[in-house]
Amino acid sequence: MNHAPNQPESTFPEDTASDVQLNIVLSWTCDDPDPDDPIHYDVLLGTALDDLHTIVQTSDSRLEVTLNANTRYYWQILAHDSHEGEQISPVWSFTTLNRSPEISETVFPANNQENTNLDIYLSWECFDPDPADSLLYDIYFGTTAQPAVVRVDLTQTSYDPGLLMPNTKYYWKIHAKDSHDAIDVSPVFQFTTLNRSPNEASSPNPEHDAIRILLKTHLSWTGGDLDINDSVVYDIYFGKTQSELALLSSGQSMTEFYPENLQTNTSYYWQIISRDNHASETKGPIWKFKTIAPGFLSFESKQIDVFENQGSITIHVIRNNGNEGEIAVDFETIQDTAMPLIDYTPASGTLIFADGEQIKSFVVNIKDDYRFETNETLNLLLKNPTDQASLGFLNQAVLTIMNDPSDIKAGDIDGNNDVNLSDAILILKILSEFSVENPRQHADTNGDDRLDFYEVLYIFKLLMQ
Incomplete structure (x- = not known):
């Protein structure tokens, strides 16, 4: 069985x-x-x-x-x-059993990476030996060695942290969990973002290729840094030729500069080099401007003549070697041998030249005393030019008041165009009878509106010379 x-x-x-x-x-x-x-x-x-x-x-x-x-x-x-x-x-x-997911250490950015761009995605690789399992990720991210969680249950293997701060160390890690709550935790990775160079200097004042720039101008520009926590300083290079720029200022924080001793009608070149607190530099373009040509102010002539019977004379002031911009200059008459209010009326004031204007004038009034006398002079002066104008070589002139050719010499009593003994005898003859009031002006040699013994002395004095 x-x-x-x-x-x-x-x-x-x-x-x-x-x-x-x-x-x-x-x-x-x-x-x-x-x-x-x-x-x-x-x-x-x-x-x-x-x-x-x-x-x-x-x-x-x-x-x-x-x-x-x-x-x-x-x-x-x-x-x-x-x-x-x-x-x-x-x-x-x-x-x-359920097998845990496995996070690879192949990540981006690589651990300890330097000069990382600011607009990146974090990415990683994770393997689950159980193909049927689905995976979720928790992201920890921050600037401390123990970063805080910033996203949970992410399904993809990448994460956008947003625009990062420059020159900053970041820390991050991944928690991976499968559909059965098995977890793998990555080590803490770290990377450092790059430092961006300062902005290239822009928006120059004066503008590039500007002309007619005043001598007391100031340079200014727009600078800065995309990295808002960076400090920026500037070096200013300046000169008359593009190939020979000299350093005028180094390490200044202001975005403006006042150059000194600029010359009129001159081209200048300048450049800004920006530098941040991480020693990163950015060279700006070379800019150019040309200063104004306001001109030089002078009298038309150094010697000016006028007859006393003309009544007045027009004095011309000339603007040479440039006529750009509005400028002004003061003028005045200065006493010499001619007496103010007797021989001429003092004159002073300001001449204003409009942009492009090259000649201005003022008038000096002359007084005629109808008496023969030697030539007399007064001085003309230009001063206080404004708005970058300069005084020319002929900024002083001499105005000569010449005697009226029709005047009879003082003491020429008999009217023969000469003063001699006959004129003295004629005066004595007149005085033997009486003194004469309101005589002819040419006989009143001392100007007291009388004809008396003083006129005789005057004639004898002339005869003894």
């Missing part, structure tokens, strides 16, 4: 075991009351009670299998001998 095998018993994994590895050896025990009967086994395996199926037939009571992660398996052993005796085991179960 044949006896069926005994019921198989599980030895590994234990029934209802959990966290079972994915590569295991199923094992069981079974014997036969008939010692000489060989036993064969059908191994049934499935992921549901109603889905058990034979995966192998074997005479060994051990079977190596590869399983899926985080899966509940059901299995059973059907033992049968060579005489068709059979015995089936109960259905056992176990659950495989």
